[in-house]
Amino acid sequence: xxxxxxxxxxxxxxxxxxxxxxxxxxxxxxxxxxxxxxxxxxxxxxxxxxxxxxxxxxxxxxxxxxxxxxxxxxxxxxxxxxxxxxxxxxxxxxxxxxxxxxxxxxxxxxxxxxxxxxxxxxxxxxxxxxxxxxxxxxxxxxxxxxxxxxxxxxxxxxxxxxxxxxxxxxxxxxxxxxxxxxxxxxxxxxxxxxxxxxxxxxxxxxxxxxxxxxxxxxxxxxxxxxxxxxxxxxxxxxxxxxxxxxxxxxxxxxxxxxxxxxxx
Amino acid sequence: xxxxxxxxxxxxxxxxxxxxxxxxxxxxxxxxxxxxxxxxxxxxxxxxxxxxxxxxxxxxxxxxxxxxxxxxxxxxxxxxxxxxxxxxxxxxxxxxxxxxxxxxxxxxxxxxxxxxxxxxxxxxxxxxxxxxxxxxxxxxxxxxxxxxxxxxxxxxxxxxxxxxxxxxxxxxxxxxxxxxxxxxxxxxxxxxxxxxxxxxxxxxxxxxxxxxxxxxxxxxxxxxxxx
Numbered sequence: 001x002x003x004x005x006x007x008x009x010x011x012x013x014x015x016x017x018x019x020x021x022x023x024x025x026x027x028x029x030x031x032x033x034x035x036x037x038x039x040x041x042x043x044x045x046x047x048x049x050x051x052x053x054x055x056x057x058x059x060x061x062x063x064x065x066x067x068x069x070x071x072x073x074x075x076x077x078x079x080x081x082x083x084x085x086x087x088x089x090x091x092x093x094x095x096x097x098x099x100x101x102x103x104x105x106x107x108x109x110x111x112x113x114x115x116x117x118x119x120x121x122x123x124x125x126x127x128x129x130x131x132x133x134x135x136x137x138x139x140x141x142x143x144x145x146x147x148x149x150x151x152x153x154x155x156x157x158x159x160x161x162x163x164x165x166x167x168x169x170x171x172x173x174x175x176x177x178x179x180x181x182x183x184x185x186x187x188x189x190x191x192x193x194x195x196x197x198x199x200x201x202x203x204x205x206x207x208x209x210x211x212x213x214x215x216x217x218x219x220x221x222x223x224x225x226x227x228x229x230x231x232x233x234x235x236x237x238x239x240x241x242x243x244x245x246x247x248x249x250x251x252x253x254x255x256x257x258x259x260x261x262x263x264x
Numbered sequence: 265x266x267x268x269x270x271x272x273x274x275x276x277x278x279x280x281x282x283x284x285x286x287x288x289x290x291x292x293x294x295x296x297x298x299x300x301x302x303x304x305x306x307x308x309x310x311x312x313x314x315x316x317x318x319x320x321x322x323x324x325x326x327x328x329x330x331x332x333x334x335x336x337x338x339x340x341x342x343x344x345x346x347x348x349x350x351x352x353x354x355x356x357x358x359x360x361x362x363x364x365x366x367x368x369x370x371x372x373x374x375x376x377x378x379x380x381x382x383x384x385x386x387x388x389x390x391x392x393x394x395x396x397x398x399x400x401x402x403x404x405x406x407x408x409x410x411x412x413x414x415x416x417x418x419x420x421x422x423x424x425x426x427x428x429x430x431x432x433x434x435x436x437x438x439x440x441x442x443x444x445x446x447x448x449x450x451x452x453x454x455x456x457x458x459x460x461x462x463x464x465x466x467x468x469x470x471x472x473x474x475x476x477x478x479x480x481x482x483x484x485x486x487x488x489x490x491x
Binding site: 150151153154156157158160192193195 | 384386387388389402404405406420422
């Protein structure tokens with residue numbers, strides 16, 4: 001029996017789709033049978049980020065409305081044979097799927113896959129309710145901005161109201177040097193308000209932009225810092241205990257000397 | 265108390281009470297009531313209200329009209345009070361209750377209905393209660409508490425709090441970490457200073473000389489002695 005994990009945030013642009021793609025790919029790379037489900041009907045992105053746009057024939061709405069079988073709509077990934085994508089419809093809107101249909105779909109996916117990663121649309125309306133309908137677990141993505149934290153807080157409240165207890169937090173796009181200067185919220189500021197379990201901190205990384213444009217998830221890029229963060233998140237989702245990534249800014253020569261002689 | 269010339273709304277121990285001037289024209293009363301309810305930001309939506317108009321009796325049509333006006337503001341007409349049941353301002357109360365009230369007030373004690381919120385209130389959550397509210401957790405930015413009595417938060421208060429919402433100026437708001445987006449007591453409103461000064465310890469906000477002031481709480485307790 002598989003597990004349905006919804007990736008959500010409330011605010012747009014914080015990295016839900018990137019996170020979904022990387023967690024899904026990471027789990028598949030570890031040998032699990034994984035499906036990525038894009039529920040952002042009308043504004044689909046996950047197919048582009050995965051580099052699978054040109055293979056779409058059927059979509060989520062076709063499956064839920066019975067136009068095709070689930071198997072027909074699933075797109076096999078380029079890199080992993082155990083990774084699949086169920087794309088969103090682009091020409092319809094969020095009201096073309098109901099939470100009940102999503103629950104039925106979730107049950108079907110659970111029998112087939114080890115993990116189903118649901119990429120949730122921004123907002124708290126129908127699209128959000130659809131995305132969380134069949135989920136067993138939730139991952140909340142948040143950037144170190146007051147507005148994103150506010151929205152994440154609201155989302156956590158709504159998740160709890162929907163009986164999705166203990167959502168996990170990923171802090172995305174943090175810039176250690178800005179935090180050090182005091183110009184950006186740090187991790188403890190965010191945890192102070194949200195008060196949920198942190199499962200990963202992803203640094204701002206140019207390689208994400210490159211990998212998104214290329215349709216190659218960063219989690220596979222061994223040289224990428226963000227990729228390393230996602231690899232650790234993937235292991236944590238599987239239940240392993242992994243330390244948070246060290247995000248310290250490389251210190252100057254004087255600092256190193258001081259450390260050497262035990263001054264700090 | 266919130267009032268216009270002929271209508272007044274007051275929170276009592278037994279709930280909200282509307283006072284009508286028995287001598288005033290009914291149409292005028294309805295107009296003023298509508299205005300009064302519209303202007304009250306502290307409206308306790310969904311609450312039931314009882315009315316008092318002395319010995320004056322209204323027709324059935326007028327009853328229906330009153331209920332409709334209340335309904336428009338999400339209030340429910342729960343019934344009428346007689347002269348014996350209501351506390352009319354200025355009218356002497358029975359000795360027993362008066363004696364007890366002064367005694368409690370003397371010792372800095374307040375009693376009343378109380379709601380315990382045994383969780384953190386996150387953004388978008390609103391708690392409205394006729395009485396005191398105690399939160400065993402945080403009140404995050406974007407969440408609000410409206411109470412006719414006092415508000416106590418055993419955690420960080422970062423959202424909006426309105427104590428004494430029906431005009432009780434003796435109401436207070438206290439928190440382990442008091443940093444509300446906005447703080448209201450009765451008809452006074454204040455907002456947090458733009459720069460946050462962290463780590464001040466428990467504080468209490470109340471009205472003193474028509475001003476909303478914030479001071480350290482429990483300074484005479486063990487915490488105060490430790491300093």
